[in-house]
Amino acid sequence: MKTVLVVDDEPTIRALVNAILDGSGVRTLEAADGPEGLDMARRYQPDLVLLDVVMPRMDGFAVCQRIKAESSMARTPVLLLTALAQESDHQRARRAGADGIVQKPFSPAVLRATVESILNGGKKG
Amino acid sequence: MRGKAAATPTSLSLEPLLLSRDGQPWQERIELVRLTARSQALYCSAVQIFAATTPESLYEAVLSAVSSLLRVDLAALFLIRDKDGRPACRALCIGHSTVVFDAAEAPTTAFADAALAATAPLTIEAPNPLLCDLPSSFNGAQAPAVLLAVPVRSGSEELGLLVVGRRKGFSFSPDQVGLLQGLADQTSLALEKLRVVTAAAEQGRRAQELVSIASHELRTPLTALQGFSELLLSREVSEEVQKSWISLINQESVRLGSLIGELLDLTRLESGRVELNLEPVNLRDVAEHVVSLWRGEGRRSRLSIRFQAGVPCLRADVCKLTRVLANLVSNAVNYSPPGAPIRIEAAPRCLARPSTLHLGPPGSEDAPCPAGTSIAIRDRGVGISQEDQARVFQPFYRAAPLEGDGSACPAGKPSGAGLGLTIARRLVEWHGGLMWVESCPGKGSTFGFCLPLHPPRRSASGTALTPGAIV
Numbered sequence: 001m002k003t004v005l006v007v008d009d010e011p012t013i014r015a016l017v018n019a020i021l022d023g024s025g026v027r028t029l030e031a032a033d034g035p036e037g038l039d040m041a042r043r044y045q046p047d048l049v050l051l052d053v054v055m056p057r058m059d060g061f062a063v064c065q066r067i068k069a070e071s072s073m074a075r076t077p078v079l080l081l082t083a084l085a086q087e088s089d090h091q092r093a094r095r096a097g098a099d100g101i102v103q104k105p106f107s108p109a110v111l112r113a114t115v116e117s118i119l120n121g122g123k124k125g
Numbered sequence: 126m127r128g129k130a131a132a133t134p135t136s137l138s139l140e141p142l143l144l145s146r147d148g149q150p151w152q153e154r155i156e157l158v159r160l161t162a163r164s165q166a167l168y169c170s171a172v173q174i175f176a177a178t179t180p181e182s183l184y185e186a187v188l189s190a191v192s193s194l195l196r197v198d199l200a201a202l203f204l205i206r207d208k209d210g211r212p213a214c215r216a217l218c219i220g221h222s223t224v225v226f227d228a229a230e231a232p233t234t235a236f237a238d239a240a241l242a243a244t245a246p247l248t249i250e251a252p253n254p255l256l257c258d259l260p261s262s263f264n265g266a267q268a269p270a271v272l273l274a275v276p277v278r279s280g281s282e283e284l285g286l287l288v289v290g291r292r293k294g295f296s297f298s299p300d301q302v303g304l305l306q307g308l309a310d311q312t313s314l315a316l317e318k319l320r321v322v323t324a325a326a327e328q329g330r331r332a333q334e335l336v337s338i339a340s341h342e343l344r345t346p347l348t349a350l351q352g353f354s355e356l357l358l359s360r361e362v363s364e365e366v367q368k369s370w371i372s373l374i375n376q377e378s379v380r381l382g383s384l385i386g387e388l389l390d391l392t393r394l395e396s397g398r399v400e401l402n403l404e405p406v407n408l409r410d411v412a413e414h415v416v417s418l419w420r421g422e423g424r425r426s427r428l429s430i431r432f433q434a435g436v437p438c439l440r441a442d443v444c445k446l447t448r449v450l451a452n453l454v455s456n457a458v459n460y461s462p463p464g465a466p467i468r469i470e471a472a473p474r475c476l477a478r479p480s481t482l483h484l485g486p487p488g489s490e491d492a493p494c495p496a497g498t499s500i501a502i503r504d505r506g507v508g509i510s511q512e513d514q515a516r517v518f519q520p521f522y523r524a525a526p527l528e529g530d531g532s533a534c535p536a537g538k539p540s541g542a543g544l545g546l547t548i549a550r551r552l553v554e555w556h557g558g559l560m561w562v563e564s565c566p567g568k569g570s571t572f573g574f575c576l577p578l579h580p581p582r583r584s585a586s587g588t589a590l591t592p593g594a595i596v
Contacts, residue, residue: 010345010349012345012346012349012373012376012377013345013348013349015373016348016349016352016353016356016373019352019353019356019370020352020356054341083340083341083342083344083345083348084341085340085341085344086337104344104345104347104348105344105347105348105350105351105352106348106351106352107351107352107355108352108355108356108359109355109359
């Protein structure tokens, strides 16, 4: 079973992502902020990280950069779930090494399809 | 520091003199020529002074005009500094080079203090000890033999002084004093213009920033609304799951509503569209009312009030003052373990420690305490790190619960839109007061504010005292 790590400081969003992925045959793990997310990513080596951007303590860009910098996780796909809507934010995401961006608010069907395509085909969203 | 050559047209044309064959006395004709030349020169200098778009270029334009029109050896512009109300030298022109000083390192002189106190043009001539009490860069090779200062005023408000000096020779004629005063008046108008322009630009920048952060904050509850409603429409789930999703939708729509309300309030505060309904306010009544707001939820026992003797009746807007207190108490409740005590204190003197900074308008984080009355809300909650203390008043900033701490914020995340402290600070500033914060991580925080005895008068439009309008 594939593992997806959801890092978001909003419990409602974590619950939503959990509900969306429920029934798609993946195991979800949750972290409530950047450092916790990084820690869990190291420990559980998930197949995909869904990462919020604006979080206290360490933002999603920094977490993404750290994940991509560690040899054991460099190939782990990272999808940023962000409410930031400016082109400069998207550029930052690319510079941080993110494999894709899903803009909030998102449609559950779109998120589920994106996640499934990354997990199944290695295709990057 | 930068240098700039003085350049203002001053040459007199002799041509009109030659034409004086109509019986008009030569003296009158000369006077006319002199006046024409002077108005032309004043006009040119005004154009240059008003074209300035930064404080530095304004100072340089003023001193360049002064030096060349009055043919002096030195010219200086002093502006009243906020710290202590003393005039500090912001720009100095000797010969053809101008030096601009930063606000922090602008020198003061006894002569400028004396001139400000005189409130009218003041001339001193050698020998006078005040001539020697000048910044070292003033003196150069030789101390001035004569100094003249005229006030720079906007209405009845003293903005500073324009000072000129000569190393040798004669005192200044009434004509020259008048000319310098004319330039001082132009300077005050130009300073005022620059102040308005800068404040408008700052206001625009802040509005832009607020829109950008707000759009981010609005998207999060929207994500939950769209996500759960689409799931409900597309999936067959148990009644229990349905209920939990609907309750999340409900929770997020309530949050969205309060977020929009607070955003509108903050937008009004930031754009200066605030009217204070000032009336005598008994602070204890306000504190008791705020405590009663939490009574219904069984939290009364944790809130206490301690007033020192002599807390005066305030002139304030009672609704807005109540909101300030309620926001600060709500913040204390959010960041404290359940049942931990929270105390509202008031005193007729500042309750902050001497080392605590009073937060002025943006850019001046160390403003003088407006004295008067002080109110503080003390909690024994999670506390705020030094780094976060600088940020807690930013819109939407929410301090994270401390490392390894699960008990302090049982809900996991504090409630509220993250605008409570920003709004409280703005409301305090509209009352002419200043906010401060003291905190020790793990031990608790104190949010306080000091209000002046008399709130400042403001213009009908409410723009005169918009925080942050300082050149």
